Amino acid sequence: MNITLHSPLASNWKVESVIIALVFSAIFLVGTVGNCLVLAVLLRNGQMNTKTTNMFILNLGVADLCFIVFCVPLQATIYTMDEWVFGPFVCKAVHFIIYLTMYASIFTLAAVSLDRYFAIRYPLRSREMRTPRNALTSICLVWGLSLIFSGPYLSYYQQMDLDGTIVCIPVWDFQHRRAMDVCTFVFGYLIPVLILSVTYARTIRYLWTTVDPIKDMSESRKAKRKVTKMIIIVAVLFCLCWLPHHLVILSMWFGYFPLNHTTYVLRILSHLVAYTNSCLNPIVYALVSKHFRKGFQKVFSCTLRKQVVNRVHVVQHAHTVSLVEAASSEVSNHSEGAARERMWRKNSKRVAGTFMTFNVT
Numbered sequence: 001m002n003i004t005l006h007s008p009l010a011s012n013w014k015v016e017s018v019i020i021a022l023v024f025s026a027i028f029l030v031g032t033v034g035n036c037l038v039l040a041v042l043l044r045n046g047q048m049n050t051k052t053t054n055m056f057i058l059n060l061g062v063a064d065l066c067f068i069v070f071c072v073p074l075q076a077t078i079y080t081m082d083e084w085v086f087g088p089f090v091c092k093a094v095h096f097i098i099y100l101t102m103y104a105s106i107f108t109l110a111a112v113s114l115d116r117y118f119a120i121r122y123p124l125r126s127r128e129m130r131t132p133r134n135a136l137t138s139i140c141l142v143w144g145l146s147l148i149f150s151g152p153y154l155s156y157y158q159q160m161d162l163d164g165t166i167v168c169i170p171v172w173d174f175q176h177r178r179a180m181d182v183c184t185f186v187f188g189y190l191i192p193v194l195i196l197s198v199t200y201a202r203t204i205r206y207l208w209t210t211v212d213p214i215k216d217m218s219e220s221r222k223a224k225r226k227v228t229k230m231i232i233i234v235a236v237l238f239c240l241c242w243l244p245h246h247l248v249i250l251s252m253w254f255g256y257f258p259l260n261h262t263t264y265v266l267r268i269l270s271h272l273v274a275y276t277n278s279c280l281n282p283i284v285y286a287l288v289s290k291h292f293r294k295g296f297q298k299v300f301s302c303t304l305r306k307q308v309v310n311r312v313h314v315v316q317h318a319h320t321v322s323l324v325e326a327a328s329s330e331v332s333n334h335s336e337g338a339a340r341e342r343m344w345r346k347n348s349k350r351v352a353g354t355f356m357t358f359n360v361t
Contacts, residue, residue, distance in 0.1 A: 017080045020268065024076035027275050031068035034282030035061045041295030052135035053119075053227060056112040057285075059139045060105060060234075064278040067101035070094065072275055079268055084168040088159040091168035095157045096150055099184065101278075102242070103146035106192040109235045111138050113199040116228050121206050149187055152180060178253045185246045189239075196235050203228060230288040234281050241277035244270035 038061040042054055074086060074094045084091060115135070118126040158171040170177055207225055248270045251257040285292040 016265070020079045020272075021076055023272055024072055024275075027272075027279055028068060028072045028076075031064065031072070031279030034279055035065040035068065037296055037299055038282050038285060038292070039065070040299050041292060044295070044299070052115055052130050052132060053112060053231075055132065055135045055139065056108055056115060059142065060108045060112075060281065063101045063104040063108065064281060066097065067105075067275075067278050071098050071101070072278075075271065075275070078168070083166045084159060085166070086168075091157055091159040092154050095168075096153045099150040099153050099188070100146050103149050103188050104142055105238060106188060106242075107142040107145060108139070109231075109238060110192045110195045111142060112231055113196050113203075113235065116224075116231055117199045117203045120203055120224050120228065149184070156180065181249050181253060185250060189242060189246050193239050196239070200228075200232050200235065204232075226289065230284060233284050233288060237280050237284065238277055241280070242274050245274040 039058065042058045042061070071094055074090065075098075077085070086094075115130060119130060156170055156172055156177075157168055159166060159168050160171070161167075162169075172180065207228065248257070248267050257263055286296060
């Protein structure tokens with residue numbers, strides 16, 4: 001869509017570009033800080049080798065952080081700059097990482113839904129299966145499948161020169177692009193969502209309809225409910241945030257989606273909603289999980305304590321330096337006084353000797 005610089009639409013679009021840049025900046029800031037806090041809490045609590053759910057949450061945080069750091073800033077420039085300025089390699093890599101992290105996130109959510117189902121439905125029999133080693137194997141499988149499904153996007157986009165303007169656009173033909181986008185929707189959204197729906201439906205039904213015969217297990221059961229509630233919220237948010245993105249693409253291929261200003265804004269909004277998902281998970285953890293709230297507070301308290309300790313060390317060092325300087329000046333003054341006294345005594349003896357010599361002669 002060509003827009004002249006002197007038209008009212010162009011000036012409005014500049015305002016929209018500023019708003020988009022601010023929204024992307026907020027997503028980047030909140031997502032980076034939040035996911036770094038999640039990783040810090042999980043790595044500091046010493047439970048990564050014993051709890052499989054924490055390993056999956058850590059993997060989800062890594063995927064979200066990679067998406068935030070490597071994709072969001074570059075995607076922001078697509079909507080705020082007139083042309084692509086990062087070169088052909090980044091053009092291919094950024095879209096590959098977008099879909100790689102998307103697949104890794106949804107596959108991780110599917111894996112953790114199965115993990116929660118077995119932990120709640122078969123708590124004793126699943127202990128042999130729900131081990132850190134098997135969880136690590138599942139995470140490797142998640143990234144392996146993500147690489148397979150996102151690999152074609154390395155050739156899907158390419159840097160091109162269109163009438164003197166450098167752009168990063170899809171270069172596949174119509175049929176291959178449509179087949180690729182449909183496969184992405186089916187394997188990267190539809191099938192995982194079905195897995196999430198079935199497993200969590202059965203999990204919720206079991207949690208809220210069965211009665212635990214052992215009274216001592218009630219606290220453990222409450223803890224499992226809280227963890228499951230948190231993971232369900234995370235999964236629902238992912239499905240809702242990425243749904244507009246897939247609907248827009250399917251509408252482009254199978255519906256009426258003309259290329260104009262309105263549809264372009266809708267596509268930008270669908271991208272913003274999808275990208276926002278990567279910074280929502282830490283907020284969910286903080287609101288739902290008391291464990292994460294305490295972990296966040298510890299991280300903040302440790303950071304503040306280190307800053308205070310560093311300031312105290314600086315003040316103490318400065319105070320020590322001033323004391324040393326004062327002591328050294330005092331010692332030097334004492335030395336000068338002693339030297340003067342020795343010189344006075346020596347001169348006195350010399351004068352007395354001279355006077356005695358004078359008298360003898």
